[in-house]
Amino acid sequence: MTEKTPKLTPEMLVPRLGDHLVQQGHISKDDLKKALSYQQEKIARGENILIGQALLELKITTKEMLDQAVTEQIIQLRSALQATNRNLERRVQERTAELQNALKRLSELSELKANFISNISHELRTPLTHIKGYFELLASKSLGPVTEEQAHALKVGQRSTSQLESLIEDLIMVSITSRGELTLKQEVVDIRRIAHLTVKAVTEKAEKRDVTVHAVVDKHLPAVQADSQKTIWVLGQLLDNGIKFTPAGGRVVLRVEHESDKLITISVTDTGIGIPPEQVAEIFESFHQLDGAATRRHGGMGLGLLLVRQIVEAHGSMLEVKSAEGRGTTVKFPLLTTSAE
Ligand SMILES: Nc1ncnc2c1ncn2[C@@H]1O[C@H](COP(=O)(O)OP(=O)(O)OP(=O)(O)O)[C@@H](O)[C@H]1O
Ligand SMILES: [Mg+2]
Numbered sequence: 127m128t129e130k131t132p133k134l135t136p137e138m139l140v141p142r143l144g145d146h147l148v149q150q151g152h153i154s155k156d157d158l159k160k161a162l163s164y165q166q167e168k169i170a171r172g173e174n175i176l177i178g179q180a181l182l183e184l185k186i187t188t189k190e191m192l193d194q195a196v197t198e199q200i201i202q203l204r205s206a207l208q209a210t211n212r213n214l215e216r217r218v219q220e221r222t223a224e225l226q227n228a229l230k231r232l233s234e235l236s237e238l239k240a241n242f243i244s245n246i247s248h249e250l251r252t253p254l255t256h257i258k259g260y261f262e263l264l265a266s267k268s269l270g271p272v273t274e275e276q277a278h279a280l281k282v283g284q285r286s287t288s289q290l291e292s293l294i295e296d297l298i299m300v301s302i303t304s305r306g307e308l309t310l311k312q313e314v315v316d317i318r319r320i321a322h323l324t325v326k327a328v329t330e331k332a333e334k335r336d337v338t339v340h341a342v343v344d345k346h347l348p349a350v351q352a353d354s355q356k357t358i359w360v361l362g363q364l365l366d367n368g369i370k371f372t373p374a375g376g377r378v379v380l381r382v383e384h385e386s387d388k389l390i391t392i393s394v395t396d397t398g399i400g401i402p403p404e405q406v407a408e409i410f411e412s413f414h415q416l417d418g419a420a421t422r423r424h425g426g427m428g429l430g431l432l433l434v435r436q437i438v439e440a441h442g443s444m445l446e447v448k449s450a451e452g453r454g455t456t457v458k459f460p461l462l463t464t465s466a467e
Contacts, residue, residue, distance in 0.1 A: 137178040137192070140199040144177045147187065147195050157186045236304070244301035247294050254294065258287045296429045299359075300412065303436045310353040310440055314464055317350045317357075317390060318343050321382050324361040328369060336374035339365065344384040348463040356437045357461075363430040364394035364457050370426070371455070372398030388466035393458035401449040409447070410435055 137143055144161065147153045165180040181187040263269050265280045302308055325341040332339040361380065368378035376397040383391050401409060401416065408414055415428040438445045438459045449455040
């Protein structure tokens with residue numbers, strides 16, 4: 127037996143038409159009951175009719191009254207829908223305003239933080255310049271003779287001031303990048319010279335830790351398009367990490383490889399403690415250091431890699447970190463040569 131579907135009528139648009147007719151006093155409760163059981167009988171026989179049709183067939187109501195009831199209900203539904211829409215729009219507006227306020231407050235806070243870092247770094251730099259200058263004068267004996275012990279003390283003082291200086295430079299770099307003010311001075315860079323220069327600058331520190339450090343640079347390297355000061359800084363940071371996180375007896379290598387006419391790659395590989403795979407993303411978070419004990423021993427603020435990545439990305443490049451726990455880490459990025467468009 128195939129069920130007949132009811133004819134398409136406006137009644138299909140409204141729920142509980144029978145109840146509405148009773149509420150409006152158009153029909154009695156008994157009439158409705160009668161019509162419902164009539165409808166059930168028809169359905170049982172495979173004729174699927176709506177309650178309005180049942181009322182018409184039983185002559186309880188007229189077509190006009192039915193149409194009017196359906197129209198009334200559609201109007202009611204439409205105004206309920208409009209009211210809900212208005213309510214919804216108002217709530218969306220309220221939420222949007224709240225979110226806008228929160229965003230404004232957040233950017234104010236982040237600007238405040240950037241200004242604070244910037245101000246404090248500049249304030250720290252001025253007195254440090256004086257200390258550094260006087261240390262140099264004393265060490266050069268321009269202010270009179272110094273004993274061997276005093277010379278040693280001055281050396282320690284000078285080393286500490288340069289550490290402090292580089293921390294302050296890092297902070298200044300953070301404040302610059304967090305304000306989106308990182309600009310590059312694009313120059314033709316002799317990457318071979320820079321590689322040897324940066325390795326030389328960290329050799330003493332590496333030797334003290336019994337770690338060897340050297341540069342392996344491909345012959346006939348093409349010139350590279352980059353910001354030379356910032357590239358030097360980046361290599362210095364990567365070498366510093368390599369040395370810091372490599373136990374005595376280990377090795378750190380700075381490699382510059384000629385990939386193609388248009389590309390060279392720079393990598394710093396160490397045989398150090400490595401980074402657990404699930405923590406690789408964390409090393410780029412500001413002020414984040416993986417191993418509290420190790421970093422306390424090695425110093426630093428947990429800013430280096432964040433800035434390194436920002437500088438590398440400002441060059442249109444990407445930093446890649448490969449690491450195996452207990453075996454070492456390689457940090458690598460490509461740079462465009464001057465013949466690349
Ligand atoms: N070569 C590496 N081997 C093992 N862990 C590393 C290496 N480089 C970075 N890390 C981990 O990532 C963290 C963040 O490195 P990052 O250079 O940003 O900070 P930092 O070296 O601790 O301090 P800063 O660079 O500010 O002096 C380090 O503290 C360390 O836990
Ligand atoms: Mg570092």
